[in-house]
Amino acid sequence: FTVPSRAIKIAVIGASGVGKTALVVRFLTRRFIGDYERNAGNLYSREVQVDGEQVTIQVQDTPGAEMTDNGISLPDHVSCSIQWADAVVLVYSVTDRRSFDLIHHTHQLVARAGGAGAPPVILLANKADLLHLRQVDPQQGPLLAQTLGCSFYEVSASEDYSQVHGAFHRLCCQLAKQTPA
Numbered sequence: 001f002t003v004p005s006r007a008i009k010i011a012v013i014g015a016s017g018v019g020k021t022a023l024v025v026r027f028l029t030r031r032f033i034g035d036y037e038r039n040a041g042n043l044y045s046r047e048v049q050v051d052g053e054q055v056t057i058q059v060q061d062t063p064g065a066e067m068t069d070n071g072i073s074l075p076d077h078v079s080c081s082i083q084w085a086d087a088v089v090l091v092y093s094v095t096d097r098r099s100f101d102l103i104h105h106t107h108q109l110v111a112r113a114g115g116a117g118a119p120p121v122i123l124l125a126n127k128a129d130l131l132h133l134r135q136v137d138p139q140q141g142p143l144l145a146q147t148l149g150c151s152f153y154e155v156s157a158s159e160d161y162s163q164v165h166g167a168f169h170r171l172c173c174q175l176a177k178q179t180p181a
C-alpha cells in the first residue's frame with residue numbers, strides 16, 4: 001500500500017485578471033496556458049518533492065478583496081480559504097495599479113481572518129514581462145512587502161518558469177520545516 005503524502009495547502013489571492021490561475025498552473029504543470037476556462041475558486045493539486053519528501057501541494061485560486069459601494073470587502077469564501085490555508089500568496093499585476101492598491105487591505109483581512117494563527121504570506125508581482133504597460137514601479141513591491149513583513153518576488157507567469165517555481169518552492173520548504181511530518 002502507499003502511505004498518503006502530507007498536504008501543503010496554499011491559497012492564492014488577488015484581484016481578477018492578475019494571473020492567479022496562470023501562476024498556479026505554471027507552478028504545478030510548468031506550462032503557461034494563456035487561454036483556459038475561467039475557474040476562479042478552483043482547487044489544484046499535485047504531488048511534488050520538497051527537500052526529498054513527497055508532498056501533495058493543494059492550491060486554491062481565490063478572488064481577493066473587492067471594491068464595493070461600502071468600501072473594500074472580502075467575500076466570504078475568501079475567509080474560508082484563508083482559514084483552510086497553511087500559507088497565502090498575495091498577487092498583484094504590475095500592469096494594474098488597482099490590484100496593487102488592494103493588497104494592503106487584503107493583507108489586513110488575511111491577518112484578521114487567520115486570527116492568532118494567521119498563515120505566512122508572500123507577495124508576488126506578476127506580469128513583469130509587460131514592461132510597456134507597467135503601472136507599478138519596481139521599487140514599490142519590495143517596500144510594500146517590507147511594510148507587511150513578508151517576502152517579495154517579481155515574476156512573469158508567461159515568460160519565466162524558474163522565478164515562479166522558486167517563489168512557491170521556497171514557501172513550501174518553509175512550511176515543510178514548520179510542520180514536521
Ligand code: GDP
Pocket residue numbers: 014015016017018019020021022023033034035061126127128129130155156157158159
Ligand atoms: P486570474 O483572474 O487572476 O486567475 O488571472 P488569469 O490567470 O486568468 O490571467 C489573466 C490574463 O492575464 C490571461 O489572459 C493570462 O494569459 C494573462 N497573464 C497571466 N499572467 C501573465 C504574465 O505573467 N504575463 C502576461 N503577459 N500575461 C499574463
